[in-house]
Amino acid sequence: MDFMVFQYPMITVQACLDGILLGILFALIAYGMALQWGVMNIINIAQGDLVILGGYIAYFMYLYGIHPAWGVIVSPFIMYFVGVGIYKLVINKVVDRDLFISILATFGISILFMQLMNFAFGADVVLANSGYGTTFLFDNAVVLPNSKIFSAFISIIFAICLVIYMKKSKLGRAIRATAQNARAAKILGVDTEKVYAATFGINAALCGVAGALISITFTIHPYMGLPYTIRSFMIVIVAGLGNLPGVAMSGMGLGVFEEFADYLLGTEFRIGSVFLLLVLILVYRRFKLSRKREYLK
Amino acid sequence: MKLSKLFLSFISAIAILFSTSVVSFAKVVGDKIVLGAAISLTGKYSSNGVHTQNGYNMAVDRINSMGGIKVGGKTYKFEIIYYDDESNPKRAAQLAERLISQDGVEFMLGPYSSGLTKAIAPVTEKYGVPMVEANGASRSLFTKGYKYLFAVLAPANLYLDVAIETAVELNGGKPVKIAQAFEQDAFSQDVRLGILDAAERTGSKIIIDDKLPKELNDMAATLVKVKQMKPDVLVVSGHTKGALTAIRQIAEMKVDVPMLAMTHCDAAKLSKQHGKNSQYALCASQWHKTLTYKDDFFKDGMTYAADFEKEFGYDPPYQSAESSAALLVFKDAFERANSFDKKKVRDALAATNMQTFYGNIKFAEGGQNVDKPMVLFQVMCDDAGKCENKVVAPLKWASAKLIHPIPKWSER
Numbered sequence: 001m002d003f004m005v006f007q008y009p010m011i012t013v014q015a016c017l018d019g020i021l022l023g024i025l026f027a028l029i030a031y032g033m034a035l036q037w038g039v040m041n042i043i044n045i046a047q048g049d050l051v052i053l054g055g056y057i058a059y060f061m062y063l064y065g066i067h068p069a070w071g072v073i074v075s076p077f078i079m080y081f082v083g084v085g086i087y088k089l090v091i092n093k094v095v096d097r098d099l100f101i102s103i104l105a106t107f108g109i110s111i112l113f114m115q116l117m118n119f120a121f122g123a124d125v126v127l128a129n130s131g132y133g134t135t136f137l138f139d140n141a142v143v144l145p146n147s148k149i150f151s152a153f154i155s156i157i158f159a160i161c162l163v164i165y166m167k168k169s170k171l172g173r174a175i176r177a178t179a180q181n182a183r184a185a186k187i188l189g190v191d192t193e194k195v196y197a198a199t200f201g202i203n204a205a206l207c208g209v210a211g212a213l214i215s216i217t218f219t220i221h222p223y224m225g226l227p228y229t230i231r232s233f234m235i236v237i238v239a240g241l242g243n244l245p246g247v248a249m250s251g252m253g254l255g256v257f258e259e260f261a262d263y264l265l266g267t268e269f270r271i272g273s274v275f276l277l278l279v280l281i282l283v284y285r286r287f288k289l290s291r292k293r294e295y296l297k
Numbered sequence: 298m299k300l301s302k303l304f305l306s307f308i309s310a311i312a313i314l315f316s317t318s319v320v321s322f323a324k325v326v327g328d329k330i331v332l333g334a335a336i337s338l339t340g341k342y343s344s345n346g347v348h349t350q351n352g353y354n355m356a357v358d359r360i361n362s363m364g365g366i367k368v369g370g371k372t373y374k375f376e377i378i379y380y381d382d383e384s385n386p387k388r389a390a391q392l393a394e395r396l397i398s399q400d401g402v403e404f405m406l407g408p409y410s411s412g413l414t415k416a417i418a419p420v421t422e423k424y425g426v427p428m429v430e431a432n433g434a435s436r437s438l439f440t441k442g443y444k445y446l447f448a449v450l451a452p453a454n455l456y457l458d459v460a461i462e463t464a465v466e467l468n469g470g471k472p473v474k475i476a477q478a479f480e481q482d483a484f485s486q487d488v489r490l491g492i493l494d495a496a497e498r499t500g501s502k503i504i505i506d507d508k509l510p511k512e513l514n515d516m517a518a519t520l521v522k523v524k525q526m527k528p529d530v531l532v533v534s535g536h537t538k539g540a541l542t543a544i545r546q547i548a549e550m551k552v553d554v555p556m557l558a559m560t561h562c563d564a565a566k567l568s569k570q571h572g573k574n575s576q577y578a579l580c581a582s583q584w585h586k587t588l589t590y591k592d593d594f595f596k597d598g599m600t601y602a603a604d605f606e607k608e609f610g611y612d613p614p615y616q617s618a619e620s621s622a623a624l625l626v627f628k629d630a631f632e633r634a635n636s637f638d639k640k641k642v643r644d645a646l647a648a649t650n651m652q653t654f655y656g657n658i659k660f661a662e663g664g665q666n667v668d669k670p671m672v673l674f675q676v677m678c679d680d681a682g683k684c685e686n687k688v689v690a691p692l693k694w695a696s697a698k699l700i701h702p703i704p705k706w707s708e709r
Contacts, residue, residue, distance in 0.1 A: 008525060011521055011522075011525065014521055015518070015521075018517055022515075115339070118339065118340065118341070118343060119339065122343065122344050123340070123341050123342060123343045123344045123345075123384075124344050124537060124565075124566075125536075125537045125538040125541050125565065126541075126570070127541055127545060127570065129545075129570075129571070129572075129574075133549075134549055134550065134551055136551075143524075143549075143550045143551060145546070145549035145550065147549065214514075218514040218515060218542070219514045219538055219541055219542055219545075221341075221538060222341075223341055224512055224514065226512075227512050259517075259518065262515075262517075262518040263518050263521075266507055266508055267478070267507055267508060267509050267510060267513070267516060267518055267519060268481050268507075268508035268509060268510045269510075270510055270515075271510055271512055272510070
């Protein structure tokens with residue numbers, strides 16, 4: 001244990017800010033997962049791999065001399081069609097089956113994507129440089145890379161746009177209707193097949209945005225998808241489906257938790273602590289659930 | 298119906314039997330010496346696996362075209378059977394079994410990475426098959442008492458030893474404060490042990506000792522500590538992602554540290570991916586093309602690099618150079634043993650004492666090469682932002698003077 005984080009107050013501030021900025025980005029990925037989970041009852045294990053694929057799109061733009069920040073626009077556009085494609089090929093065959101089948105299917109997609117990306121882009125770790133510089137706060141005691149701030153900012157913008165879109169647009173209403181009751185929506189004339197495809201596409205597009213941002217702030221590698229899947233899964237579990245403020249809050253919470261785990265336990269336990277927290281939360285939820293049942297008896 | 302099925306399975310059983318027996322006497326066929334290698338052509342090590350394979354192939358072509366191997370008055374040529382181990386240790390061990398017991402290979406070349414070499418070594422040892430490997434540097438490979446394992450490269454614990462020595466020397470012989478961050482894998486942990494040794498020897502103090510996870514992409518916490526504690530040297534080893542992440546975040550967070558030493562800079566193409574931000578980073582390397590070692594096949598490092606570039610279209614990383622050297626070692630051993638007896642070849646390998654373009658090669662008891670020091674280069678950039686790796690230590694080969702301490706970010 002290393003208690004340095006509490007000995008120097010500025011490190012605490014640094015850890016919190018880092019965590020919040022990181023958490024906002026996680027929340028964006030988690031929001032996509034929550035959306036599609038809620039609408040289609042599918043847990044997408046390939047979520048993280050879609051993120052990485054989105055990152056590669058930004059990276060290739062960067063390689064060809066385009067500023068990677070444009071990836072934030074281009075990547076979701078391409079990823080939307082990738083998402084719809086996956087839906088048409090695989091997901092529409094498992095969407096009415098039970099959760100286990102869909103988990104298996106998306107797990108397969110995840111492995112396929114990993115290998116394809118490795119095959120196509122190579123196993124090198126890559127990144128895109130934004131050249132955004134750094135912000136110094138509190139007399140240089142706290143440093144925030146502008147790329148992280150940019151990521152959080154863009155994530156918030158996309159999240160807001162999506163909320164408005166879901167509230168106001170026709171498709172958004174159809175999606176929400178399908179989420180509430182697919183059968184009733186179908187009877188009332190909603191083309192649920194189309195809604196499902198669009199939902200999966202929107203989720204992939206969100207992953208695309210997040211991926212582009214990750215290529216700017218961190219690094220991209222074909223096998224780095226899983227931690228993002230786990231994080232978003234965990235955020236959704238904590239926040240519940242269809243609870244956007246909850247997703248944002250638990251995203252930021254997770255970010256801060258990770259940063260503190262990093263300082264206190266060491267970087268090697270960073271992802272491990274997320275897994276541990278996931279187990280604890282699942283156990284706690286189960287415990288709560290069983291108490292409720294007893295009460296009902 | 299049933300009968301025809303039975304018949305079909307009978308035929309296929311015979312076919313399988315036959316196909317395996319056809320290749321099972323493949324150790325020396327006609328004028329060919331067949332070597333076996335499991336290489337990571339897919340999976341997470343695939344890029345370095347390809348570097349390794351290119352290095353092997355380049356040396357095979359060169360040795361074959363320059364007269365081959367003379368054993369017992371006859372000339373032989375090298376041939377390599379490759380299998381793809383998918384970067385998976387279990388698969389690598391299976392493939393080694395298959396190469397030896399099915400394909401009848403009696404001489405092996407190593408895979409890429411310490412982890413995979415560790416998986417294969419027990420198999421080659423069991424069958425008494427000599428293996429010359431070029432990409433497993435982990436110290437634990439050389440402490441198990443393996444008799445048939447030979448590594449042309451320096452062991453991992455020596456990678457950054459020089460950096461600490463140099464830092465102490467530049468500090469007027471006084472101990473330094475060291476901050477270190479190492480990935481949790483066999484190789485990096487060995488590099489760490491080397492640093493611990495060097496620290497103890499010089500009386501230096503390790504003030505930050507962080508471990509990095511396999512899926513590392515954020516080491517801000519370590520760097521914040523570095524900012525606070527102000528060490529004299531920061532040592533990072535976490536393969537390519539460690540090097541890339543460290544440079545990105547050091548530049549973004551404007552971390553000032555007098556000396557930054559790393560591994561895997563050339564594999565990470567640091568200067569290409571990060572440009573000027575990677576300036577002044579010190580990198581441990583097994584080999585650099587400007588070293589002046591010589592041999593009859595590749596002449597010297599510069600010639601090797603030029604020939605390699607012509608054939609494969611990129612500048613050879615040290616992973617390729619050391620792989621090429623492995624074949625030179627095999628050739629030399631076969632000729633000295635003057636036999637294809639595994640035991641005799643093994644003894645000849647153990648007695649190797651030669652110079653290749655890659656460096657001097659002489660194996661210690663454990664099989665590691667003790668005659669070749671590591672080199673340190675420093676990334677140096679000109680005003681136009683073009684960066685180059687220049688050897689700065691050991692002094693004998695230095696093509697540039699070490700810049701120390703690293704200028705502060707505010708002055709860059």
